[in-house]
């Protein structure tokens with residue numbers, strides 16, 4: 011359980027010395043897991059009483075395109091009359107696969123399950139088609155098991171199929187939405203929707219949490235790539251065809267059935283307008299801007315018959331959307347006439363003022379129909395039931411929410427469809443990643459590429475050339491696929507996880523054969539034969555929600571790609587940059603070092619689409635759907651801005667038919683200090699990010715900063731050792747003669763509430779040299795008298811000695827043990843009174859896929 015309830019505080023009488031982090035007594039009250047900025051500051055909520063309250067009258071009206079069906083309405087009335095209160099409450103709750111069993115579904119009458127980005131059947135990181143289908147059958151069977159004369163109501167299963175059916179191995183992976191935005195091709199959206207629905211049907215799932223119709227305004231947001239465009243016109247023109255592709259067309263006999271599934275428009279509303287591009291943040295925009303920009307896709311989505319809308323984690327003018335009655339009921343339901351149901355987002359209800367993940371009448375009363383309560387569902391069920399009994403949630407409102415969910419289930423034919431494996435297309439696993447599906451994805455890749463620069467005849471590639479293909483993205487299906495791919499953040503994957511995929515290198519290699527050119531692959535840029543041209547594939551590493559939030563729009567190069575480009579160019583070799591990214595980033599130095607430069611976004615599994623265009627089989631046709639920055643401070647840069655001054659404007663894109671000249675660009679980032687560090691990195695390559703301090707504190711209490719060639723304090727010392735490159739790691743040695751600590755202190759308290767709620771873990775890459783002789787505490791401190799500690803002596807004792815491994819410690823466990831995750835001052839401390847020797851290479855926040863530890 012990640013909810014605050016049931017968390018056990020701990021109290022030890024020993025005072026802990028943490029060097030300069032201060033002296034604190036480790037005696038903590040049970041974790042205050044409020045993780046709730048609004049409950050933390052009720053004063054703010056009161057002082058802005060009317061902020062965040064919309065006036066529905068100023069919003070356009072829309073009409074639900076689905077005609078009332080008397081047979082369905084009669085069936086709903088019948089069901090409501092026969093259902094128990096418990097069954098109704100269960101119906102409005104959705105649990106996550108990682109925290110629920112089929113037995114639970116039967117017992118609590120749950121209306122739905124989802125698989126969050128990190129959940130898959132059998133507790134695996136990800137799973138194959140047959141495993142998904144079998145699991146879908148198990149959950150379905152539990153939901154329709156007859157019980158005490160109650161009506162049986164099949165569940166529906168929701169999944170983030172956001173760029174194809176991306177949680178399933180071997181599925182077709184389409185470019186992420188930012189790339190689709192560049193294609194300016196609404197018809198392609200329809201075909202992508204159709205294929206995604208077919209592949210979902212194969213695995214027996216009913217419902218996708220897509221499309222995202224956010225209109226991202228600040229490119230620091232880690233979900234920018236989930237949006238089609240910064241401009242509402244593209245978003246509005248894509249919403250309907252994509253939804254019709256997924257669901258079919260309202261009025262057709264196979265609407266929501268046959269090869270179709272249920273779609274979700276998300277996240278309502280204002281997810282793309284948060285201050286600073288902070289994920290789950292606050293959109294402080296005016297109501298007009300909220301309506302005209304952020305809501306642009308919703309009317310077309312509703313008029314195309316979308317059957318669910320997901321509520322946004324974010325706030326509007328300080329008020330959390332999950333509690334915003336004026337927008338959920340006043341605008342979406344009443345004004346827009348939305349006839350489907352509103353689903354929440356991952357414990358998002360718990361962030362409403364006065365709520366917890368396990369209790370939130372406010373959300374249902376504001377208009378939410380189904381809570382997404384991944385791990386909190388059990389206590390939420392109990393509390394919601396009590397709230398219905400006490401009248402805090404009226405029976406009428408509960409019935410209405412249930413009716414809205416039942417209506418969608420009836421429309422989708424779920425009641426009569428039988429087990430998922432018996433439905434149309436189910437089990438036809440050869441349709442996962444089928445050649446004609448991949449062909450559409452490849453077409454999408456081709457059309458998504460935006461040519462930013464092409465000089466000195468660098469492109470197209472031609473017969474007779476010897477082509478070097480290099481860069482860390484060249485032969486890397488994981489990197490070209492981005493977040494929401496098999497794992498939530500899209501990290502921790504190997505080539506074997508992408509059967510049937512084509513990397514950019516593989517595509518170029520095949521095309522070279524066809525065109526009479528030769529190729530050579532080398533990630534580092536060395537070559538056997540001097541090339542005529544080098545294709546350098548590089549860019550952002552995968553990330554998803556808030557892990558990808560950054561402070562400025564400079565590209566954070568983790569692979570020395572600039573040196574690679576400059577080095578090749580310095581040898582007189584023509585350079586073609588293929589830039590993989592989830593957003594436009596400031597790359598002037600790279601543009602200067604390249605003869606040609608292609609923004610390839612996150613193309614997905616069909617890297618062959620890149621070669622199609624590079625060899626000139628097709629011309630470039632992609633146009634920027636986001637403005638490209640002239641310097642790294644231009645995070646908020648949108649067409650229509652006053653003083654709009656991009657490097658490449660919205661709509662820009664060169665082609666062979668319409669070339670242009672870019673010329674040399676300023677290499678001044680505009681930033682006072684350029685951060686080289688990756689988001690979430692606490693320590694890596696032997697260094698801590700600017701402002702952080704890695705220190706040792708021996709029993710005499712003196713703290714000594716680690717640096718130079720080594721450091722020592724009392725009974726602990728550190729010296730440099732080699733991991734990947736020379737002296738890029740530290741060896742820490744505890745003598746065992748007294749208690750000593752190695753710790754990393756942050757320059758200012760870190761607020762990791764969001765990370766903790768999102769199941770993020772502290773990932774430590776280390777190697778035990780000498781196992782501990784006594785207990786060892788791993789600690790996270792939060793100022794004076796505040797810490798969460800974890801006994802890991804046993805774990806270190808069983809890690810293989812002399813072998814590098816990564817171990818993941820979920821943040822929520824530290825919170826459960828007393829750390830206040832809203833103000834972490836010391837994100838990492840290791841303390842023992844015994845002897846111990848270990849090497850540390852890297853400490854960072856991550857999705858924790860590797861050796862994830864259960865809470866102590």
Ligand code: BGC
Pocket residue numbers: 124125126127170219276323355356555
């Ligand atoms: C995301 C949603 C997603 C949901 C389920 C949330 O954290 O914001 O977009 O659909 O998780 O995985």
Ligand code: BGC
Pocket residue numbers: 125126127128129356498555767768769
């Ligand atoms: C995401 C889920 C993800 C989970 C990790 C949530 O915030 O939306 O999709 O699986 O965190 O546990």
